[in-house]
Amino acid sequence: MRVLILGGTGEARQLAAALAGRHEVVSSLAGRVREPLVPVGEVRSGGFGGSRGFAEHLRADRVEAVIDATHPFAATMTATAARVTATLGVPLARLQRPGWEPVAGDEWLHAPDVAGAARIVDSMLREGSATSVLLTVGRQELAAFDRLPRGAVVARMIDPPASIPASVREVILARGPFTLDEERATLASSGADVLVSKNSGGTATAAKLVAARERGIPVVMVGRPELPGGATVVTSVAEAVAWADRVVPPAAR
Ligand code: NAP
Numbered sequence: 625m626r627v628l629i630l631g632g633t634g635e636a637r638q639l640a641a642a643l644a645g646r647h648e649v650v651s652s653l654a655g656r657v658r659e660p661l662v663p664v665g666e667v668r669s670g671g672f673g674g675s676r677g678f679a680e681h682l683r684a685d686r687v688e689a690v691i692d693a694t695h696p697f698a699a700t701m702t703a704t705a706a707r708v709t710a711t712l713g714v715p716l717a718r719l720q721r722p723g724w725e726p727v728a729g730d731e732w733l734h735a736p737d738v739a740g741a742a743r744i745v746d747s748m749l750r751e752g753s754a755t756s757v758l759l760t761v762g763r764q765e766l767a768a769f770d771r772l773p774r775g776a777v778v779a780r781m782i783d784p785p786a787s788i789p790a791s792v793r794e795v796i797l798a799r800g801p802f803t804l805d806e807e808r809a810t811l812a813s814s815g816a817d818v819l820v821s822k823n824s825g826g827t828a829t830a831a832k833l834v835a836a837r838e839r840g841i842p843v844v845m846v847g848r849p850e851l852p853g854g855a856t857v858v859t860s861v862a863e864a865v866a867w868a869d870r871v872v873p874p875a876a877r
Contacts, residue, residue, distance in 0.1 A: 625873045628652060628687040629663070630701055634828055635719055636693035637663040638861045647868055650685065654701070656764075658783050678708045688873030691864055692855065693719040697822050699849040706852040715871045718855035719864045721825040723848060724833060731842040738768045741820050741844045745769070748818055749776055754842075758816035760832060761846065766792070769820075778814040801828035807835035820844045 626648045629636050636651060640663035643649045653660055655669040672678040682690070692705045702718065709716040726732045735741035738761055748754040749772060756776055759769060763781040770789035779785075780796040788795060796810065811819070811832070819836045821829075823845050836843050851857065858864045 625688045625868070625871065626650070626686055627868055628682070628685070628690045630690065630692045630694045630705060631663060632656075632660075632698065633693055633695050634661075634826070635721060635861055637661060639691060639693055639719065639864050640665050642861055642865050643868060646865070647689075650687075654698075656783075672704075675704050675708050678704050679712060682708065682712060682714055687714060688875065689715045689717075689868060689871045691717045691719055691868065693864070696720055696723070696824060696848045697846075702849075703852050706854045710854045713874050715873075716855040717864055717867045718851060718857045719861070720851070720857065720859060722859055723823045723825045724830065724845075726845075727837075729837045730833065731840075732845045733842055735844055735846045737849075738765045738822075738846055741846050742768045742772065744844050745818060745820060746772055748842075749773055754818040756814070756816045757818045757820060758811060758814045759820045760829070761820055761822050778816055780810070802831050804831040804834055807831040808838065811835050811839055811841070817841050818844060820846070822846045823848055 627643060629640055629649060629651045631651045631653055640649055640651045644665050650666045650668060651663040653669045654671060672681050690705055690709050692702055694701050705716060733744050735744055745757050759777055759779040763783055763785045766779055766785050769777055770791055772791040774790045775793040777792045778794045779792050780798055782799045784797060818841055819832060821843055833843060856867055858867055
């Protein structure tokens with residue numbers, strides 16, 4: 625069966641390796657990162673051109689099943705995949721790792737989205753309960769924090785941003801996974817007394833939450849966008865492989 629994996633995550637790379645030899649696999653990357661970690665096997669890169677382009681791609685490449693293994697916050701791609709596969713009758717699974725949950729000692733402030741996180745941080749800075757923030761939400765979300773006071777932000781991301789707002793005093797370029805010691809050092813040297821994170825889940829970037837707990841600093845946690853209906857939701861690579869092995873491609877029905 626010809627399977628398209630929508631990737632850009634560690635799970636998507638593991639899945640491409642796990643499906644190799646069982647199915648014909650193509651991994652798709654958005655092409656945003658300058659030096660992406662490339663999955664094994666066939667890889668394509670770049671946007672499809674919205675729903676129309678994605679539908680055309682599925683037809684032209686004779687895709688028989690899609691596994692959406694994009695990041696939990698890649699809501700546009702996930703919505704497109706759900707809409708188009710439903711219309712074309714192509715089976716779809718959504719591979720999404722479980723979100724993080726707070727544990728004893730955590731002080732989490734929940735934000736519905738990145739703009740909401742910026743509002744929470746803004747009021748903390750204005751009322752004096754925080755003086756400096758470490759952002760770990762990625763390059764594309766930096767603009768949401770551009771109205772924070774000048775120099776209040778240290779921002780960590782993989783590639784440099786298109787522009788650096790006046791609110792940002794330092795950009796740290798780094799790609800996870802990060803060890804606990806690295807996260808302790810980053811929090812200490814940043815001087816931040818609040819951390820902003822997306823609820824990405826997984827282990828690669830979870831150590832920052834432990835480091836924040838140890839330092840007793842609050843975490844503004846951005847909640848995940850809702851999943852559209854229509855996909856079979858799986859939470860592990862093994863479940864995704866089992867799903868692919870069970871699927872009957874449209875041509876065989
Ligand atoms: P997004 O907002 O959902 O997608 C924006 C557009 O990028 C889509 O409409 C699509 O363009 C293209 N695209 C996204 N994922 C694609 C893929 N796997 N293959 C081909 N085209 C793709 O996504 P995003 O948040 O910008 O994330 C982009 C990529 O980075 C994703 O692959 C995601 O897994 C990865 N990533 C995202 C985050 C995050 O926090 N958002 C974190 C880590 C990794 P067209 O409409 O032209 O088809």
